[in-house]
Amino acid sequence: MRAIVIEDDRHINEQIVGRLKQEGFAVDSADNGSDGLFLIQEYPADVAIVDLGLPQMSGLEVIRKVRADGSKLPILILTARGNWQDKVEGLDAGADDYLVKPFHQEEMMARIRVLIRRAAGWSDASLSCGPIRLDPSSQRVSLNGVEVELTAYEYKVIEYLMMHAGEVVSKSVLTEHLYDEDGDRDSNVIEVFIRRLRQKLDPANDLNPIETLRGRGYRFTLPPARAAS
Amino acid sequence: MRSIKSRLLLTSLLVLVVFMLLTAFVLEQAVEKRMLKAEEDKLGALMYSILAAVDRDATGLSITVSDARLFEHALFDPNSSLRALLYSERGEIWRSISTSNSYPRPPNLADEELRFSQLKHEDAHWFQLAFSIRWPNVHERLDRYHLVLWKNAREYSDQLKRFRQTLWVWLSVTIGLLMLLMWLVMSWGLRPLRAIGDEVKAIENGHKDSFDADYPGEIKPLTQNLNRLLQRERHQMQRYRHALDDLAHSLKTPLAVLRGLTEKSAWQDEDLKTLIEQNERMNQIVSYQLKKAATVGGELMARPVNLSALLTKTVNALRKVYQHRGLHIDLDAGDDLQLRMDESDLLEVLGNLIDNACKYGSRQVRIRLMSGEGQINMVIEDDGDGLTASQVNSILTRGLRFDQSREGQGIGLAVVKEIVDAYEIDLTFERSSRLGGLQVMLGFSNV
Numbered sequence: 320m321r322a323i324v325i326e327d328d329r330h331i332n333e334q335i336v337g338r339l340k341q342e343g344f345a346v347d348s349a350d351n352g353s354d355g356l357f358l359i360q361e362y363p364a365d366v367a368i369v370d371l372g373l374p375q376m377s378g379l380e381v382i383r384k385v386r387a388d389g390s391k392l393p394i395l396i397l398t399a400r401g402n403w404q405d406k407v408e409g410l411d412a413g414a415d416d417y418l419v420k421p422f423h424q425e426e427m428m429a430r431i432r433v434l435i436r437r438a439a440g441w442s443d444a445s446l447s448c449g450p451i452r453l454d455p456s457s458q459r460v461s462l463n464g465v466e467v468e469l470t471a472y473e474y475k476v477i478e479y480l481m482m483h484a485g486e487v488v489s490k491s492v493l494t495e496h497l498y499d500e501d502g503d504r505d506s507n508v509i510e511v512f513i514r515r516l517r518q519k520l521d522p523a524n525d526l527n528p529i530e531t532l533r534g535r536g537y538r539f540t541l542p543p544a545r546a547a548s
Numbered sequence: 549m550r551s552i553k554s555r556l557l558l559t560s561l562l563v564l565v566v567f568m569l570l571t572a573f574v575l576e577q578a579v580e581k582r583m584l585k586a587e588e589d590k591l592g593a594l595m596y597s598i599l600a601a602v603d604r605d606a607t608g609l610s611i612t613v614s615d616a617r618l619f620e621h622a623l624f625d626p627n628s629s630l631r632a633l634l635y636s637e638r639g640e641i642w643r644s645i646s647t648s649n650s651y652p653r654p655p656n657l658a659d660e661e662l663r664f665s666q667l668k669h670e671d672a673h674w675f676q677l678a679f680s681i682r683w684p685n686v687h688e689r690l691d692r693y694h695l696v697l698w699k700n701a702r703e704y705s706d707q708l709k710r711f712r713q714t715l716w717v718w719l720s721v722t723i724g725l726l727m728l729l730m731w732l733v734m735s736w737g738l739r740p741l742r743a744i745g746d747e748v749k750a751i752e753n754g755h756k757d758s759f760d761a762d763y764p765g766e767i768k769p770l771t772q773n774l775n776r777l778l779q780r781e782r783h784q785m786q787r788y789r790h791a792l793d794d795l796a797h798s799l800k801t802p803l804a805v806l807r808g809l810t811e812k813s814a815w816q817d818e819d820l821k822t823l824i825e826q827n828e829r830m831n832q833i834v835s836y837q838l839k840k841a842a843t844v845g846g847e848l849m850a851r852p853v854n855l856s857a858l859l860t861k862t863v864n865a866l867r868k869v870y871q872h873r874g875l876h877i878d879l880d881a882g883d884d885l886q887l888r889m890d891e892s893d894l895l896e897v898l899g900n901l902i903d904n905a906c907k908y909g910s911r912q913v914r915i916r917l918m919s920g921e922g923q924i925n926m927v928i929e930d931d932g933d934g935l936t937a938s939q940v941n942s943i944l945t946r947g948l949r950f951d952q953s954r955e956g957q958g959i960g961l962a963v964v965k966e967i968v969d970a971y972e973i974d975l976t977f978e979r980s981s982r983l984g985g986l987q988v989m990l991g992f993s994n995v
Binding site: 399410423425437 | 793797800803806807808811831835864866868869871895896898899900
């Protein structure tokens with residue numbers, strides 16, 4: 320998962336970025352509105368955390384511009400004032416949820432996970448596709464109820480694929496969602512991760528959860544057991 | 549006497565009436581005098597025409613009036629108003645044909661004296677002209693005679709009455725016309741004052757921001773100063789709010805940093821707990837006091853806000869936030885209901901109350917907005933089992949205690965309470981009979 324953090328206070332910015340990285344996110348951050356807007360427009364992300372009181376361009380403006388571009392990127396706004404006028408205006412401008420400063424980082428992570436799940440069309444806290452079950456908050460994956468040991472990168476790959484079950488995900492998109500802007504981008508590594516995931520999630524080789532589409536990318540094939548809503 | 553216009557109209561009516569009464573009195577006196585003089589002159593002329601018909605009688609010892617030499621027709625007609633009598637010192641010696649009844653003999657006059665008088669006789673009003681003459685008899689002695697003319701004053705009275713009637717009709721018409729003119733003049737002269745009243749109303753209703761510049765010189769300083777006052781009040785309110793926002797931002801950002809630090813685990817458990825608790829407490833105090841201070845309350849000439857639109861906006865925002873919980877918010881926001889209230893204050897009330905309902909409701913929240921009898925009522929119901937009505941009421945009556953509240957609970961309600969008190973809005977909590985959870989009722993009278 321890739322997150323963009325736009326927050327002008329250096330300490331809070333560092334804290335949020337640190338926590339997100341700790342949770343396995345690839346994070347880009349900006350300390351002003353216009354740089355932040357540039358990041359959102361240029362890099363595909365799964366969630367953006369935007370402070371409302373930003374220099375150069377206010378958080379509200381950033382959100383309005385992002386929505387005007389037609390982007391459905393989930394956006395969490397941070398507000399220091401905490402008054403309802405800000406919250407309602409932020410949500411009205413296109414944000415998806417809000418957090419009032421100061422906030423618990425646990426709470427922030429919970430909100431972010433909900434937003435990402437919601438954007439992928441999931442309404443349950445954990446994702447289930449056939450016998451495979453993924454719990455984003457504990458970052459655990461199980462097969463027929465038995466936990467599967469995964470490395471951090473393997474988890475990131477399967478999480479992204481399951482979030483976008485049924486869709487074709489190219490190797491470059493996967494790479495972008497796994498690594499920071501300045502991270503090591505070797506797309507051959509992706510193939511290694513996929514091969515290992517197939518071994519771990521489909522030991523009997525009868526499930527075939529990840530399909531390779533030559534020259535186009537990968538697709539998670541198992542139909543998601545979505546909630547009734 | 550509330551209006552300046554009615555005061556001015558009443559005083560001018562008084563002045564006009566007094567003036568007209570004096571005029572009428574003077575005019576009537578003059579005309580009456582003139583008419584009396586005319587009657588006297590007429591009788592005088594008749595007197596001389598009768599004198600011309602006086603001659604010695606057949607005996608030569610006395611005189612009489614020769615009817616043949618009288619030309620006044622009325623003297624021969626008993627129905628006419630004229631009577632003529634001639635007296636010698638011994639008694640009546642002649643009377644005109646028109647004279648049938650008896651008439652009192654006038655007092656003796658000096659020689660050649662002509663006396664005009666008015667008197668009552670047989671329930672009628674008469675003019676009398678008496679003349680004393682001396683006439684020589686055959687013995688060349690001068691005997692004294694009195695010639696008396698009576699004229700019934702009926703005609704004169706009628707004429708005077710007619711004159712009076714005409715006079716009063718015209719005076720009334722004149723007063724009416726003058727009052728109408730005064731009314732027109734005052735309406736025109738006082739129009740700027742009424743325009744100010746209308747403008748104040750328009751500013752109150754939010755149709756206008758300030759007074760127009762186009763007023764007469766006497767009033768312009770007033771409207772200009774009022775404009776300045778309005779502008780200053782708005783500016784000051786804005787500056788105040790900005791200052792509070794800056795303060796909120798500059799206090800809460802360091803608090804957020806501190807809280808972030810507490811979530812790193814390098815601290816001793818006990819210290820960490822204290823740190824977190826104190827941090828939370830500071831945060832709550834800052835939140836509550838800043839929100840309390842930012843409450844505008846019944847602002848002078850607050851502009852109306854569209855309650856229906858703001859409610860819809862708030863509910864749409866919260867639908868987004870609670871979407872993942874499958875919560876259904878049923879909203880009837882009425883039709884463009886307007887409220888005289890600061891937008892930020894109103895949003896604070898709506899946001900806190902509806903957010904509470906969403907937070908504690910399990911599947912359903914129901915919001916209704918109704919208007920009637922100069923009041924707008926709002927009902928927010930949920931089906932949750934969070935705070936009960938009695939718990940909420942006790943929080944509100946007891947007031948907020950920071951050391952007892954946890955996790956922002958109650959702060960929202962305390963802020964709502966501050967605002968609701970400032971605007972004198974009715975706020976009551978009950979158990980919802982429809983959904984089973986909490987039911988909040990708001991009665992806005994600042995419509």
